[in-house]
Amino acid sequence: MAQHIRDEFFQIPIVTRVYTSACILTTIAVQLNVVSPLLLLYHPQLVFKGEVWRLFTCFLFFGFVGIGFFFNMIFLYRFCRKLEEGSFAGKTADFLVMLIFGSTLLLSISTFIHLFFLGDALTTMIVYVWSRRNPYVRYTFFGLFTFQAPYLPWILVLLSVLFNGSIIGDLVGIVVGHIYYFIMDVFPNKPGGFLLLKTPQFMRHFFDGPQNDPNYAPLPEDRPGGFAWGEGRQLQPEQQQQQQQQ
Template sequence: MPVGIEAWVTQIPPVTRGWLALCVLTSLAVQCQLVTPLQLYFSFKSAFVNSQPWRAVTTFFYFGPISLDFVFHLFFFMRYSRYLEESSFANRKADYFWLLLQSSVLLLLMSPLFNLPFLSSPLAFVPIYLWSRRHPSTPISLFGIVTITAPYLPLALVGFSWILNGTWRAAAGDLMGCAVGHIGWFIRDVWTREMMGGPSVFSEAPPRLKRLFGENY
């Protein structure tokens, strides 16, 4: 079994694998009481006025206590982040990391509007949304109950999250992730192609970042 788990983990593309590992380790650290959620959440005052900048990073790795909601978000983020990295961003690790980095900055700027201390779930919806827009005709079976096409997947997951948590605040974070995912899709698939006529700094990672990931440019 350990060999099987190791083989499964190594098959996950590198950016998704690193993100998944940090999320799992963060939740385990909280579960083992090595850290508390109060040390991880993000607010502008705590991060930049009280000189605790790590909060602008840790907010993207904590999905809450290990629960059904934790498993739900982690499963769907890992599945569709992997699909996206293996298809649209195959052999383009730097570009995928650049997408997630830009999305993270946007979410940090938007977070005061929704007063969300943790932004892991909104960020997880970015690759889900982008993948769904790039595979519009792909049928998806939700829990073996209903079959939908890919563009409806983000809204279906938002609705399920709302039902699972029983509060609109959970859905608000996921909807914010969909909005940021839409911006990422528009920049890469509409604005860059139809208005710029080619890649731009918003759609393609800078050369320095590509060198960091060992890629040619």
């Protein structure tokens, strides 16, 4: 049994496995009073005073154990894994660059609007990017109702209203997710467009191995609608045409 659990754990893609595990372990440490959440939150003045760990720990704490925490972990694990095994399959370095880019933007914005914990916002960004790259996937929400993937980030906003009453983090996550989607999936396909965000070659060599093409650029199938991972079913071509005409 223990071996089976271990095998299942190590089948999870590396970035999803490390990030989700870090979030769970951090929450357990706070719940057991081993660590104070005050030591984890993002505070620019304290960062400038040398407490640089706050740049990372603010993404690891989602609140005390409760239904809101479990929902956050479900969405984080599920859609982080969907992206890592989907449009970022074999491109761990690209996935890390996306997370670094999103985290940096979130930290910059939070400096002005005073968001202290950014895990919710980063999760929403991940969900947003997945939803825009899979616009025709019909997603079933815990078996209750079905909708197309682009509506999913707004479901997260609704859940935030229900569980903690604050939607600022989710809205910021949607904005940052759209910025990433635009510069990676929209702008390069426009006349005269080009990639504004490129993965350093040393990261490709370290995380993806030397066999990767150094001239790699995202392929057309990496663009929105190229993948069909997720719950529910992919719309048929004639249904897609009807959607686009509407």
